[in-house]
Amino acid sequence: MAIDYDIKDPSLADGGRYRIEWAAKEMPVLRLIRERFEKERPLEGVRMSACLHITAETANLARTLQAGGADLVLTASNPLSTQDDVAASLVTHFEIPVYAIKGEDDETYYDHIRAAISHRPHITMDDGADLVSTLHKDYTELLPEVIGGTEETTTGVIRLRAMAKEGALKFPVIAVNDSMTKHLFDNRYGTGQSTIDGIVRATNILIAGKTVVVAGYGWCSRGIAMRAKGMGANVIVTEVDPLKALEAVMDGYRVMPMMEAAPIGDIFVTATGDINVIDTHHIEAMKDGAIVANSGHFNVEINLSGLREMAVEEPELVRPFVERYRLANGKTVHILGEGRLVNLAAAEGHPASVMDMSFANQALASEFMLQNAKTLENTVYTIPEALDMEIARLKLEAMGIKIDKLTPEQEAYLNEWRAGTWCAWTRSPGVLRRMRAGA
Ligand code: NAI
Numbered sequence: 001m002a003i004d005y006d007i008k009d010p011s012l013a014d015g016g017r018y019r020i021e022w023a024a025k026e027m028p029v030l031r032l033i034r035e036r037f038e039k040e041r042p043l044e045g046v047r048m049s050a051c052l053h054i055t056a057e058t059a060n061l062a063r064t065l066q067a068g069g070a071d072l073v074l075t076a077s078n079p080l081s082t083q084d085d086v087a088a089s090l091v092t093h094f095e096i097p098v099y100a101i102k103g104e105d106d107e108t109y110y111d112h113i114r115a116a117i118s119h120r121p122h123i124t125m126d127d128g129a130d131l132v133s134t135l136h137k138d139y140t141e142l143l144p145e146v147i148g149g150t151e152e153t154t155t156g157v158i159r160l161r162a163m164a165k166e167g168a169l170k171f172p173v174i175a176v177n178d179s180m181t182k183h184l185f186d187n188r189y190g191t192g193q194s195t196i197d198g199i200v201r202a203t204n205i206l207i208a209g210k211t212v213v214v215a216g217y218g219w220c221s222r223g224i225a226m227r228a229k230g231m232g233a234n235v236i237v238t239e240v241d242p243l244k245a246l247e248a249v250m251d252g253y254r255v256m257p258m259m260e261a262a263p264i265g266d267i268f269v270t271a272t273g274d275i276n277v278i279d280t281h282h283i284e285a286m287k288d289g290a291i292v293a294n295s296g297h298f299n300v301e302i303n304l305s306g307l308r309e310m311a312v313e314e315p316e317l318v319r320p321f322v323e324r325y326r327l328a329n330g331k332t333v334h335i336l337g338e339g340r341l342v343n344l345a346a347a348e349g350h351p352a353s354v355m356d357m358s359f360a361n362q363a364l365a366s367e368f369m370l371q372n373a374k375t376l377e378n379t380v381y382t383i384p385e386a387l388d389m390e391i392a393r394l395k396l397e398a399m400g401i402k403i404d405k406l407t408p409e410q411e412a413y414l415n416e417w418r419a420g421t422w423c424a425w426t427r428s429p430g431v432l433r434r435m436r437a438g439a
Helices: 010-024 028-040 056-067 084-092 106-117 130-138 140-145 154-165 180-203 219-230 242-250 280-285 304-310 352-375 385-398 408-414 422-427 429-436
Strands: 047-052 071-076 123-126 148-151 173-175 211-215 234-238 267-270 290-294 316-319 322-326 332-336
Touching: 010 056, 010 084, 010 352, 028 056, 028 352, 028 385, 047 056, 047 106, 047 130, 056 071, 056 084, 056 352, 071 106, 106 130, 123 130, 123 352, 130 140, 130 154, 148 154, 148 352, 154 173, 173 352, 180 219, 180 267, 180 290, 180 332, 180 352, 180 385, 211 219, 219 234, 219 242, 219 267, 280 304, 304 322, 304 332, 352 385
Parallel strands: 047 071, 047 123, 123 148, 148 173, 211 234, 211 267, 267 290, 290 332
Antiparallel strands: 316 322, 322 332
């Protein structure tokens, strides 16, 4: 069957397949879901358009949805995050239409999103909400066909909640990001490791002894701070939220405004979901040769247009993914991965083991959406806690880790408000029974 697609080069497919198989080894929970989906076919005939980073891990999610019977197309959720060999393998080996080319310009990026929308999805799957927002802005005639959607990341969830608040959201969406088995692991350990990986691959710089300034102390940024500290960096955290700032202080980091950190830092990383967190006045105050990267969803966290205006000449690409800007004050600054998600631009994104849980959530969320859409309103939901816990249980099982179970006595104790101290409890074993009987 000939399928429509737009990828870099189909001849890269074999390399992509190795990558997909390599990732699959670390994704046991998704494999279990795939095996069940193969038997039960819960997504039979459902048209799905997914706007995700086109990586080996996403390919394993795509295989799972396909196994469930979905009629799926994929488009990139970022112009720089596509693994072209994986895209080729998805098209060639799995017959899944993909619209994604690493390094595509913004126009092609949106053309690809439009190609995915022309699939007339029943279910949307988004990472950053570009697909859902384009659908709502430019394809209102297709909205009645959409049953619901799922959203992968913090920034997308924020956008969707804003849409729901305005009454603009026309179908229910599940915020996969808000599952515990997503943000506690993917955002923290995934972004933590892969962001450092991206910086190191791009620069080959020694982290030990460097001053690393991390903007934000949310789930992603605390992971980055933790990993940079573990590699011997002196870490400074900047925040706007007093609670998060306090946590950072008590976790042992120096906390200060970006303007104070600017002249001290060697490496800067943003992961806030916010705009112009590193602005031109910060860049002007930085040391000569400072390295600046972003791991937040959009390339808005560093004021790149301001930097381009400040620069005395066009930036030079001094290494892959490293652009050097010369400033009028005689200093230089290096921007990694064009200010886009450095872990996906300059490295391979999150390791498969955490994406196993994120994408288990995606797969179960799409099944849940299909089963429950009729009773859901046009707003943003989280996945039911029982599914979240089930993913955690399966992950532990796959890792060969056993945990304790509550004994009946413990269960009763935890549900009993009358029992007080340990002594009263243990010395009077009949107390609980009597209390529960209301005696
Ligand atoms: P979060 O909401 O847990 O944390 C964001 C933190 O940034 C908050 O504590 C907030 O107070 C702080 N912040 C906001 N404006 C700030 C400013 N001007 N200066 C300093 N701190 C500021 O969000 P989370 O989950 O950590 O996500 C952050 C971003 O990373 C989002 O854009 C999200 O979509 C993206 N993301 C990226 C991933 C990747 O692969 N690189 C993976 C997951 C999420």
